[in-house]
Amino acid sequence: DGGITQSPKYLFRKEGQNVTLSCEQNLNHDAMYWYRQDPGQGLRLIYYSQIVNDFQKGDIAEGYSVSREKKESFPLTVTSAQKNPTAFYLCASTKGTGGQPQHFGDGTRLSIL
Amino acid sequence: AQSVTQLDSQVPVFEEAPVELRCNYSSSVSVYLFWYVQYPNQGLQLLLKYLSGSTLVKGINGFEAEFNKSQTSFHLRKPSVHISDTAEYFCAVSAFIQAGTALIFGKGTTLSVSS
Numbered sequence: 001d002g003g004i005t006q007s008p009k010y011l012f013r014k015e016g017q018n019v020t021l022s023c024e025q026n027l028n029h030d031a032m033y034w035y036r037q038d039p040g041q042g043l044r045l046i047y048y049s050q051i052v053n054d055f056q057k058g059d060i061a062e063g064y065s066v067s068r069e070k071k072e073s074f075p076l077t078v079t080s081a082q083k084n085p086t087a088f089y090l091c092a093s094t095k096g097t098g099g100q101p102q103h104f105g106d107g108t109r110l111s112i113l
Numbered sequence: 114a115q116s117v118t119q120l121d122s123q124v125p126v127f128e129e130a131p132v133e134l135r136c137n138y139s140s141s142v143s144v145y146l147f148w149y150v151q152y153p154n155q156g157l158q159l160l161l162k163y164l165s166g167s168t169l170v171k172g173i174n175g176f177e178a179e180f181n182k183s184q185t186s187f188h189l190r191k192p193s194v195h196i197s198d199t200a201e202y203f204c205a206v207s208a209f210i211q212a213g214t215a216l217i218f219g220k221g222t223t224l225s226v227s228s
Contacts, residue, residue, distance in 0.1 A: 040122065042219055043203070101162055104149075
């Protein structure tokens with residue numbers, strides 16, 4: 001079955017360390033997204049990519065970086081510049097624009113050691 | 114700019130009772146609206162969507178929602194809830210942003226069903 005795979009499920013970051021969250025999809029979707037979820041805050045957009053080798057900042061991009069070298073993959077790096085990285089991170093994808101619903105992975109929970 | 118307001122952060126109900134989760138949106142253009150459900154430590158699952166046509170939209174697990182353009186609302190309803198419906202529910206609107214579209218989410222409503 002097609003879907004979105006996020007790994008790892010749990011991740012711990014040490015002070016000053018960069019960590020990378022993986023997101024892979026086999027749905028042949030063009031657009032991919034990263035959201036951050038904090039309790040009571042809903043989902044906030046970090047980065048998104050509509051096509052390979054192109055991506056844009058969302059509402060809370062500071063302290064994060066991404067790449068889109070392949071259609072199937074959209075890894076997110078949480079850099080040491082992100083001072084409050086503890087959150088649940090969700091990756092999503094969609095086929096086109098407008099009315100197409102987004103499909104979500106099962107998330108990665110990042111915590112500080 | 115488009116925005117979504119979920120009017121209740123928590124909704125406690127008893128099993129087999131009806132429930133309504135309220136969502137208002139703000140948009141100056143035609144909208145696409147969605148409801149998602151999230152179970153603990155999982156991703157979001159699509160419940161239903163409104164793109165156009167009939168204002169009453171039926172989704173999975175017995176849920177339905179009604180699009181009301183004049184009141185800019187998209188409330189989610191279920192006539193009889195089960196314990197297994199306990200989860201967080203998110204309303205979202207599709208927004209045009211630089212180089213594409215994205216979903217704008219409300220802050221979520223936690224539905225707690227007890228026996």
